[in-house]
Amino acid sequence: MLRVGLTGGIAAGKSVVSGRLAERGAVIVDADLLAREAVAPGSPGLDEIVSTFGPSVVGPDDALDRPALGALVFADATARERLNAIVHPRVRSLAAALVDGAAEDAVVVEDIPLLVETGQAGRFHLVVVVDAPDALRIDRMVRRRGMDPDDAGRRIAAQASRTERLRAADAVLPNDRDLDDLLAATDALWDGRILPFRDNLAAGRPAPEQIGPAAAGLAGTSGLAGRIRAKLASVLPPGATVEPEGEAEGASGASGASGASGASGASGGDDGDDGRAAARVLVAPGADPGAVSAAVTAAGFPRDPGAELRRGRSAGGPWAVHRPADPAVDATVTVAFLPPSA
Ligand SMILES: CC(C)(COP(=O)(O)OP(=O)(O)OC[C@H]1O[C@@H](n2cnc3c(N)ncnc32)[C@H](O)[C@@H]1O)[C@@H](O)C(=O)NCCC(=O)NCCS
Ligand SMILES: Nc1ncnc2c1ncn2[C@@H]1O[C@H](COP(=O)(O)OP(=O)(O)OP(=O)(O)O)[C@@H](O)[C@H]1O
Known part of the structure; x- marks a missing residue:
């Protein structure tokens, strides 16, 4: 299964994109719909909202009065956090059930x-951002949804x-x-990147050919290495940490916190995006390198036997070499034992 996260600011065009991806065969899990459910x-969920915000946020039909609650929460960050704390965990568990029910391919x-x-x-595996300037999004909200410009601005400011x-x-x-x-661009992303990525991952092989990050609209904009570390950190089992390639020898003293720094993408190493990155996953003594390697594969980076042969099996060399199933990303992820001194 290839997991794609689609996001964008309000009125950026996410629904247009998700509609097209559904036509092309994707299974869509819509957080806005789940938030209504x-x-x-x-x-x-509604009971908890009423006990938090009072009966004025429910209409005579016993349904949530969305404009009333919207007026409250988009004018007040604390109220918004309270609402998020009620709704978001429910959305996540509804979404997880739908994802679990989807087919393996x-x-x-x-x-x-x-x-x-x-x-x-x-x-x-892939975060897709639909992007449009704030002024254009305000214009869409005002013209197409009849929203007041100040309300539209408040929603943008809440994100x-x-x-x-x-x-x-x-x-x-x-x-x-x-729109055309x-x-x-959505079709090009589906045909040129998403489908090959899904197929490579299913076959357990890195992308055999690179389409190159320069392909229009297909590349991310910055911080490739940090994004890769975040993907790895979210799947690694206990006893494995991720850090930028080249900082593994313990010189930075950062290895103990490397899982967390990978998740934030804030640590050193290559955080510019020249379309190329490297990361190293370190396996602590007693941890199973096979399980770590399987987790790296599941994150979208299958093992590359050809690269392992080229590197050889010298002492202190990597246990496994992985490369992306994503054809637009050029990266190397090595799995190695934590040096005894670190
Ligand atoms: C405040 C509510 C009642 C307003 O309802 P309304 O029908 O006017 O808006 P709708 O739900 O269609 O959302 C439209 C857009 O507003 C933005 N938005 C909604 N909630 C939030 C939020 N808590 N913070 C920032 N932006 C938000 C999103 O871009 C969303 O796509 C509703 O948005 C809500 O319950 N929000 C909390 C849940 C949430 O965070 N939903 C977003 C994804 S999980
Ligand atoms: N390129 C475009 N040209 C003209 N109209 C557009 C374009 N892209 C989107 N729209 C329109 O702008 C509005 C917002 O788009 P859409 O609903 O896809 O955004 P969204 O990101 O899903 O918004 P929300 O966060 O509110 O769910 C819709 O009415 C849509 O038809």
Whole structure:
């Protein structure tokens, strides 16, 4: 199964993209829809909202009065956090059940407006960001949804900035032109990257050919190494840590915290994106390198027997060499034993 996280600021065009991906065969898990299901009339979620915000957020039909609650939470960050704490865990468990029920060869696309804000980027093989300038999104909300411009601005302010979101992107779909351009870019992403990625992963092989990060609209914008470390950190079993290649010898003293630094993408190493990155996964004494290697494969980086042969099996060399199943990413992930001195 290939897990894709689709995100973008409000009115960026996520629904247009997820609609197209559904037509192409993806299984869509829509967080906005699940957030409605989580607070349906008579649900424990709605009960909790009423005990937190009072009866004024429920209409005469016993359903959530969405405009009333929206007016409260988009004007007040504390109220919004309270609402998120009620709704988000429910959305996550509803989503997990849908993902678990999908076929093994499926491409599952989770459409999550707050994917970056909630720190979920690392759990996806591919994070796709639909991107449009704030002014254009405000214009869409005002013209197409009849929203007041100030309300539209408040919703944008309640979310991550474009820069923060783009930093998490493995692929960007720009949506500042007409709809046909967005649909064509979505098709190119599906045919040129998502399907080969899914097939390579299913076959347990790295991408045999690179389409290159320069392919228009397909590359992420920055921090490839940090994004890779976050993906690895989210699947590694106990006893394994991830750090940038070249910092494994203990010189930085960072190895103890490397799992966490990988998740934030904030540690040293290559955080620019020249389309190439390397990471090293260190296996502590007593941990099973085979299980670690299997986890690296599951994160989207199958083992590359050819690269292992080229490197040889010299003492102190890597236990395994992995490369991306994603044809647009050029990276090496080595699995090695933690040096005794570290
Ligand atoms: C506040 C509510 C009642 C307003 O309902 P309304 O029908 O006006 O908006 P809708 O749910 O269709 O959301 C539209 C868009 O608003 C943005 N948005 C919604 N909730 C939030 C939030 N808590 N923080 C930031 N942006 C949000 C998203 O971009 C979303 O796609 C509703 O959005 C809600 O229950 N939000 C909390 C749950 C949530 O975070 N949903 C987003 C994905 S899980
Ligand atoms: N390139 C475009 N040209 C014209 N209209 C567009 C374009 N992209 C999106 N739209 C329109 O803008 C609105 C917002 O798009 P869409 O619903 O896909 O955004 P979204 O990211 O799913 O928003 P939300 O976060 O609210 O769920 C829709 O009415 C859509 O048809």
